[in-house]
Amino acid sequence: MNRLVTASGELELTRFPHRPQDPLRAWDAADEYLLRHLDETGGPQGALAVLGDRWGALTTALAAHGPVQISDSFLARSATRENLLRAGHEPAAATLLTTRDAPPERVDTLLVRVPKSLALLEDQLHRLRPSLHPGTVVVGTGMVKEIHTSTLRLFEEIIGPTRTSPAMKKARLIFATHDPSLGPGPGPWPLGYSLPEGIGAVSGRTVVNHAGVFCSDRLDIGTRFLLEHLPRLPGARRIVDLGCGNGVLGLAAALTHPDAEIVCTDESYQAVASAEDTFRANGQADRAVFTAADALGSVAPGSADLILNNPPFHSHQATTDATAWRMFQEARRALAPDGELWVVGNRHLGYHVKLRRIFGNCSTVAGNPKFVLLRAVRRGR
Template sequence: MSEFPYERLRRFPDVEAPNLQAHDATDLLLVERGLAVASDRGLTGAEIVVIGDGYGAITLALADAGLGGLRVHQDLATGRRALVHNAAALALTRNQDADRVSTNTEAGRAGSHPAVGTIFVPHELDAGLLTGARLVLLQLPKALAELEEIADAVARWAADDVVLMAGGRVKHMTLAQNDVLARSFARVQPQRAERKSRLIVAEEPRDVPETPPFPVQATHDSVGTVGALTLAAHGGAFAGARIDIGTRVLLDVLDRVPPGDVVVDLGCGTGALAAVYALTHPGVHVIATDRSAAAAASARGTMIANGLAERVEVTHDDAGSELADASADVVLLNPPFHLGTSVHTAAATRLFEAAARLLRSGGELWTVYNSTLAYRGELTRLVGPTEQVHRTPKFTVSRSIRR
């Protein structure tokens, strides 16, 4: 078998830069050890699950080694699309129309793309992903809560003899990850580090509680002008069921945002901004969208908890790419400044560009950001005239008018 061409993988449609790769040493280690375990145990691809595969490096390397029908869960819409693009680029499928592939897994299972159902089958983090699985390969998530939800899901649904191999870069790993895995598995064995990466092998699933630990809910008092607000959160949702401080700063001035026929909460997280705006503007069509499946699922839970399930549309999408151009009157945005474990402002730039595309002429983008990032010039260039409307010791809220 020839060596897999990892260097040909791309991050597209995610942020690409000279210092950002579509694979890392942990991917290679998971593939090497995963293939060895699969061979020793005589596993088929359908018995193998891959979770957290950033851009398809693990899935496609396993497929290239002859394992088909792999079950895959990726949280990010960009990762799901990158997996399809990379499969096409490496001739693992003949379909060259990957730009139009939906991140919706039901569409994928229906056969909208030849790679889906043949070399890999996309799933959400559910029983369909894990039932009968005997080997799970996991790129360790950044949040312990996300790891807890994944570990519980594996223990809950996978086969009794499942082996969970979780890998990460040593500099980002902590002993707390071992402790989280030990809640769901009786045997947790960290391996020796190789190429600055390390694997943790977990076996012998423990009995799980009747009710899964996620999503969690928390009710917050005195949120903007609405009083109490309940947030739901899956493990992978940023800030969990808390209201992060940047969002709270924007919530404090949300009553100054003008009404509009269509309002988009771009990068909605658990949906706090969308929920409060919908509660205070009953006649407005509010759309909450996020590239994280955990965030989108959390936002749906938030809308249900606040009686907004019929009034707020929640989508899992890459920077609102499935929403029509010039379709929004207002965009609300609390952009991230991290890409995985790296500090990188390009993610915010993509969302500024998305807001400019979504807004009608004269529409308004309301953005909150860490004041040290000084986004005003970039917002003016990408969207239109920008002014500061509120400032705290740490955060700035700005309003940009679409040219």
């Protein structure tokens, strides 16, 4: 937990799930810069929307203005709720929407925390443009390394004339002016493509990707490696695609295990929507449950026979193994006795060490110079 100093006082903020020894803060210089700018210019006016607030720092600091937060992250929304309560605000102080919800009908002030994914920014600016008007104040913020010419071009093409501020503490602001004469048209998302041949049951199948989902225009090579060695457990009753992305692993499990229920879960709402649309495009939508959650929070203990996992090792711009560690711990809780966790990851990440510590066992199923496929079994009851 750490303290963000604002014009109205100090805020104790935390990421979610809260880890006392977590060295990563719930805010950074980009959040500070934007809040300082708002304080110096009289604060946000009218109906306020906050897009992409990473851990709720902006929403919490501006709770008195009744903000609408729009987020793709289950974890960010959970952190926002906790931070609002910690700051003494009622749950109704802010409206928390996902990127899949209908945007507000009118936005007078739009604050944009620039996301890592340029595609997600493009998609959300397209979705929000009808809510804007010539008087809408649009201010983006991000670290200098997150703001590129392509970022500014999106604001220019979808919103209107755009300029940037000087850098401060390696952060920068973006100012865009709504141009009613622009006709950017509909956004290009979602995108679909056919999987290549040679990867078993899903060869030639259709995959659907909403904006912001990892490897949205091609099959991730780590996922392909797991597909090439996909386990078959004829007696499996429930199989979980953990961190499902576009759901291709879950789809492969559904096609090779016709009697199993499939659970596709991810902390990204865009990913969950992608997985559901992928299943629907392949006539398998009634085979699966799709849920946004923290790791396996939606899966009952001891209920899964097989869990497939290609864990991320980044949290926004930070490299961290905290997500993988939590996924592995949650997998052990969710697995039935003798249930199996199959993990694909970059060889250098050393996931086998964590898996042995958590499960007491770990075997290597396959490997190549870049990736390793690992199997851990839930022993005992």
